[in-house]
Amino acid sequence: MSIAASAQQLLSPETLWKLGRLSVIGMSKDGKSIVYKVSTPDMEANKLNSKLYSIPVIGGSATEVKDAKDLVVDKNISPDGKYILTTDEVKTENVLGKDYYPNLEKSNAQIYNGLDYRHWDTWNNGTHNHVFYVENKEKGTTVDIMKDEPYDSPQKPFGGDEDYIWSPTGKSIIYVCKKKFGTDYAISTNTNLYEYSIETKETKNLTEKNLGYDTNPTFSPSGDLTWLQMKRDGYEADKNDIIVRFKGIDMNLTASYDGTVESFKWSKDGKKVFFISPVDGTQQLFEVNFPGVTKIAITVKQITNGDFDVHDIIDITGENALLTRTDMNHALEIYSYNVKKNEWTQLTKVNDEIYNKLSLPKYERRYVTTTDGKKMLVWVILPPNFDKTKKYPTLLYCQGGPQSPLTQFYSFRWNFSLMASQGYVVVAPNRRGMYGHGQAWNEQISKDWGGQVMDDYLSAIDDVAKESYVDKTRLGCVGASYGGYSVFYLAGIHNHRFKTFIAHDGVFNTQSMFGTTEEVFFNNWDFGGAYWEKDNKIAQKTYTTFNPINYVDKWNTPILIIQGGIDFRVPIGQGQEAFQAAQLRNIKSRLLYFPEENHWVLKPQNGMVWQSEFYKWLKETL
Numbered sequence: 001m002s003i004a005a006s007a008q009q010l011l012s013p014e015t016l017w018k019l020g021r022l023s024v025i026g027m028s029k030d031g032k033s034i035v036y037k038v039s040t041p042d043m044e045a046n047k048l049n050s051k052l053y054s055i056p057v058i059g060g061s062a063t064e065v066k067d068a069k070d071l072v073v074d075k076n077i078s079p080d081g082k083y084i085l086t087t088d089e090v091k092t093e094n095v096l097g098k099d100y101y102p103n104l105e106k107s108n109a110q111i112y113n114g115l116d117y118r119h120w121d122t123w124n125n126g127t128h129n130h131v132f133y134v135e136n137k138e139k140g141t142t143v144d145i146m147k148d149e150p151y152d153s154p155q156k157p158f159g160g161d162e163d164y165i166w167s168p169t170g171k172s173i174i175y176v177c178k179k180k181f182g183t184d185y186a187i188s189t190n191t192n193l194y195e196y197s198i199e200t201k202e203t204k205n206l207t208e209k210n211l212g213y214d215t216n217p218t219f220s221p222s223g224d225l226t227w228l229q230m231k232r233d234g235y236e237a238d239k240n241d242i243i244v245r246f247k248g249i250d251m252n253l254t255a256s257y258d259g260t261v262e263s264f265k266w267s268k269d270g271k272k273v274f275f276i277s278p279v280d281g282t283q284q285l286f287e288v289n290f291p292g293v294t295k296i297a298i299t300v301k302q303i304t305n306g307d308f309d310v311h312d313i314i315d316i317t318g319e320n321a322l323l324t325r326t327d328m329n330h331a332l333e334i335y336s337y338n339v340k341k342n343e344w345t346q347l348t349k350v351n352d353e354i355y356n357k358l359s360l361p362k363y364e365r366r367y368v369t370t371t372d373g374k375k376m377l378v379w380v381i382l383p384p385n386f387d388k389t390k391k392y393p394t395l396l397y398c399q400g401g402p403q404s405p406l407t408q409f410y411s412f413r414w415n416f417s418l419m420a421s422q423g424y425v426v427v428a429p430n431r432r433g434m435y436g437h438g439q440a441w442n443e444q445i446s447k448d449w450g451g452q453v454m455d456d457y458l459s460a461i462d463d464v465a466k467e468s469y470v471d472k473t474r475l476g477c478v479g480a481s482y483g484g485y486s487v488f489y490l491a492g493i494h495n496h497r498f499k500t501f502i503a504h505d506g507v508f509n510t511q512s513m514f515g516t517t518e519e520v521f522f523n524n525w526d527f528g529g530a531y532w533e534k535d536n537k538i539a540q541k542t543y544t545t546f547n548p549i550n551y552v553d554k555w556n557t558p559i560l561i562i563q564g565g566i567d568f569r570v571p572i573g574q575g576q577e578a579f580q581a582a583q584l585r586n587i588k589s590r591l592l593y594f595p596e597e598n599h600w601v602l603k604p605q606n607g608m609v610w611q612s613e614f615y616k617w618l619k620e621t622l
Helices: 002-006 416-421 438-445 452-464 480-490 510-516 522-527 537-543 546-552 571-584 605-621
Strands: 021-027 031-043 048-055 063-065 083-091 127-135 142-144 165-168 172-177 192-197 204-205 215-221 225-229 243-248 250-253 265-266 271-278 284-289 301-302 311-315 320-327 330-338 344-345 362-369 375-382 394-398 425-429 468-478 500-504 559-564 589-594
Touching: 021 311, 021 320, 021 330, 021 425, 031 605, 063 265, 063 559, 127 172, 165 215, 172 215, 192 215, 225 265, 265 311, 271 311, 320 394, 362 452, 375 416, 375 452, 394 416, 394 452, 394 480, 416 425, 425 452, 452 468, 452 480, 468 480, 468 605, 480 546, 500 605, 510 522, 510 537, 510 571, 522 537, 546 571, 559 571, 559 605, 571 589, 589 605
Parallel strands: 284 311, 394 425, 394 468, 468 500, 500 559, 559 589
Antiparallel strands: 021 031, 031 048, 048 063, 083 127, 127 142, 165 172, 172 192, 192 204, 215 225, 225 243, 243 250, 265 271, 271 284, 284 301, 311 320, 320 330, 330 344, 362 375, 375 425
């Protein structure tokens, strides 16, 4: 009886915030084990505590390790062992009042002559990330390969050591950088790969002809430079392709593949490149052959298939691939996958003890016909112990992006398993703008934020609402970022479908968004231009027809508005404007404000407040 009872526990916010969060460090030097980190929230200390572990690739028990430094290969050490790469922030420009007026040391003024004065959640204080190489011994000479340059490598805000590598000879360093400054930086996505020579101290641009993103440089086993590339400047969601520079010619291995590449890894024999790509509401492992000088056709092949997401390609040897996986009910774990037998073996079991005590939701695929006659995948997540004879309150989930994959991800905030475990049916449509359904489907949302995609949302909720188990009088709509925009927009056009709304860091006013967001290239592309371009019909539609502020007079439904104080992507004014509008129209509304959170909510105690207020609001209004 006690075992049966314990198996009927439901996932709660408190339990979600006890789960370990796994991240891979790398393979051990002998290739026999995987080193990984598990970060676990410490609610009292309001931080994440981390531990390192090692587990055999053939399976077995995990062993805690103190330091991964001597266990895994350090890619930052030069091939000859002479140098090591490091990064640091370097002061390259005057920004602060005291930079200009040294006698006024207590001044906190900031002076800017161009955009990029703030990025993501940090104001520009005149410092930039630079790559250094230093002799791999104590008190060695340190050299800044970007000396005096007001540019960043690693890229801000999310770049890491994937942005710089040694050449196979160890005579040069390849690094990623967007060598643009101020306003030019804010309106462009044109990163390039640069090569710095240790001998001559000279730098050359390796990808000067490409105007979009060039990222993730690596070398094939035979020494061919390989990287990810987007073609169009200003378009951050362009198709990402694998490029190989072979005998001076750039070969696009995924040109004919109607999808985008998330990450890749060469096979050890140099005959294939493995990559991860979204497909049909999941994220899977693919391979593409490398023809070299032969006339063999380039062929892309999907290797894994199922209702799960593959995230990391750790290693692939022979028949076995070492990968990480999630699904809507399970956080990231490490698996071994036998390619020939199509068999999965779970290696790490970070959270199994907790999951084994839970009754988890079920998720189903549903294909809905859209208003323009297309077939759209909709994930439907059903509460644990689902009873089709009962009626359940139902949430339409609006994904952010706007171009991003809605797959079998496991979020520690927007967690479908948790939503369903609180008794809600969740409807998550792969509307326009979702990777994994072809590039045309993905691109259709650009410059059409309030168009077909809104019909897609309503088609999804209307179709699922036909089911007898859906309480049509208790429908809610929730989302963040572009999903928050979707909530604000639907609030004015939903025609009494929804009983409540929740918008997190959503775009409320497209005109003020254009005037305050920090990555201007995004709005230039997705909005079609600036609001003052009166002859630009596409842009003007964004600032009128597709602007949620123009439908506030039709708002009639309770709304919870969540806003981060240091979110510079969707700045604080968006949430403030929305809340003020709702309050002045006497609509039941609440503002949940996190002064020190950015576009996300990262601190454990804030995360618990977020979850508590989210479900408190739904209980009050739905």
